[in-house]
Amino acid sequence: MSAIRFSQVTKRYAQGHEALRSVDFELESGEMVFLTGHSGAGKSTLLKLLTLVERPSRGEVWVGDQDLARLEKRKIPEFRRTLGVVYQNHRLLADRSVFQNIALPLQIAGYSQEDIGRRVRAALDRVGLLSAENANPLALSGGEQQRIGIARAIVHKPRLLIADEPTGNLDPRLSLDIMQLFEQFNRIGTTVLIATHDVALIKRMKHRVLILDKGRLRRV
Amino acid sequence: MSKRAGLTSRGTAGPNATGQGVTARGATGLRISRADRIKHWLARHKFEAQDALKRLIQTPASALMTLSMLAVALAVPGFLLTLVMNLEQLSPATELKPQIAVYLTPGTEDTRVEQLSRQLLVRDDLLSVELISPDTGASDFRQQSDLGELLDLFETNPLPAVILLVPRDESTAGLQTLQQSLFALPDVETVELDTEWLIRLGAILGSFERISLILSILLALTVLLVVANTIRMMIASRLDEIEVSLLMGATPAWVRRPFLYAGLWYGAMGGVLAIVLISLALMMVESPLRELTTLYLGSFELQGLGFQGVTGITLLGALLGWSGAHLAVSRQLSQFEAQ
Secondary structure (H helix, E strand, C coil), X not given: CEEXXXXXXXXXXXXXXXXXXXXXXXXXXXXXXXXXXXXXXXXXXXXXXXXXXXXXXXXXXXXXXXXXXXXXXXXXXXXXXXXXXXXXCCCCCCCCCHHHHHHHHXXXXXXXXXXXXXXHHHHHHHCCCHHXXXXXXXXXXXXXXXXXXXXXXXXXXXXXXXXXXXXXXXXXXXXXXXHHHHHHHHHCCCEEEEECCCXXXXXXCCCEEEEEECCEEEEC | CHHHHHHCCCXXXXXXXXXXXXXXXXXXXXXXXXXXXXXXXXXXXXXXXXXXXHHHHHCHHHHHHHHXXXXXXXXXXXXXXXXXXXXXXXXXXXXXXXXXXXXXXXXXXXXXXXXXXXXXXXXXXXXXXXXXXXXXXXXXXXXXXXXXXXXXXXXXXXXXXXXXXXXXXXXXXXXXXXXHHHHCCCCEEEEEECCHHHHHHHHHHHHHHHHHHHHHHHHHHHHHHHHHHHHHHHHHCCHHXXXXXXXXXXXXXXXXXXXXXXXXXXXXXXHHHHHHHHHHHHHHHHHXXXXXXXXXXXXXXXXXXXXXXXXXXXXXXXXXXXXXXXHXXXXXXXXXXXX
């Protein structure tokens, strides 16, 4: 079963700008794929359709066996809990500790306190930052912050991990570290979709690449 | 069942644990039993209530500013309504009949007075007729007034004979017609509606009550808006958290919760402060009010807020605070949706 399927997806914004034009692609379950293209090519829009921040103007978006167009509004939160999302600016909350940041998705999903403690530490261990538990995210380096962002995205073991420019603000060495971290999660079965414009990095990694050009998909 | 129990996050899957978690296609880690869900939900509420209180205490200056506004807005109607409640003791009881006093021309002969009172006695439109002769009037006056000695200055009794009547028809129009017809009788000097002051007092109290009510509604609205505004600023400082939570699958209820608790605390605390203010105000008006009322009634006991008033104001404050917060967060949520 495919993890993600876009079928003739067009997204036109209210101002008339067409961000995506008849986009067709599939991601197999357990696959790791890069999504690239110039800024403004439609990468962000595509990810927004996946997380139901936006709805397509035409076409179908499927995640697993769920047709997103048929998902009721009140079911959106539940759907989003099955995803893990990593953001370019990591979006960590500065008013709480690293632990509290990673615990947030679990609290939202209604896990018990003991469970949360166990899972947060496991996630921190996976990104190699177990000692940062009580630190404030602002006290960490850029690379570390992004690792915490990844820990937060995988703490609830999502079947689909989406990353929007996860290495946007990092130097090449740190970027490779982060990408290898994603590969680790992919190796244990998580489907991974990473939007990035770091072409050099993509070339070093042997994964399928989707290229968006002015809203249209070019396959390599 | 065994499969389901194996999937629950903790081993507590009993008969109630139907495991209505996220659909099966999700990762294994997502299943949580219903019993656990309720438990965590309650724990979450407790946490949010405490957290909201903590945040409120952490910003004492701004919290106090808001709380004083709320206290005043709740105290003014509370105080007025307590006063109305008290003054209602004074308002004419329903069974009170209007009374008409017919003053005869001084010096009217006793026989004529008798004749007139008998003449009134047979009338159908009067319920009772009581004659107070000048002598009775004079002795009553001496008894009830310190100025009784004044009467000694007169050679003859200056008081007129008075006939007190209770009319059958109590309507204002009926009373006026009766007043006029009585006035037309020979030897009648003036006719006074004795209960006019009571009716007037009733009308004054009535309008006071109405004004208090309108003021109460306006001030309740003020409470709502003050809380809504406070919560709006609170939201502005936590926008990031709201947005991130929504992206992680937080429900609107989850996003609202901390703010609703904040509103609840603000409202309830404002209510408690209002009770203090009202009690102080009542203490201040107690003695002048007692002086005023003993003139009309034998005894008067100022009624405080009582248990009902105290719980009522606190609950009303909490409810208004909650509603104000709900207003503010819902607005923010719909703005997020519109984006």
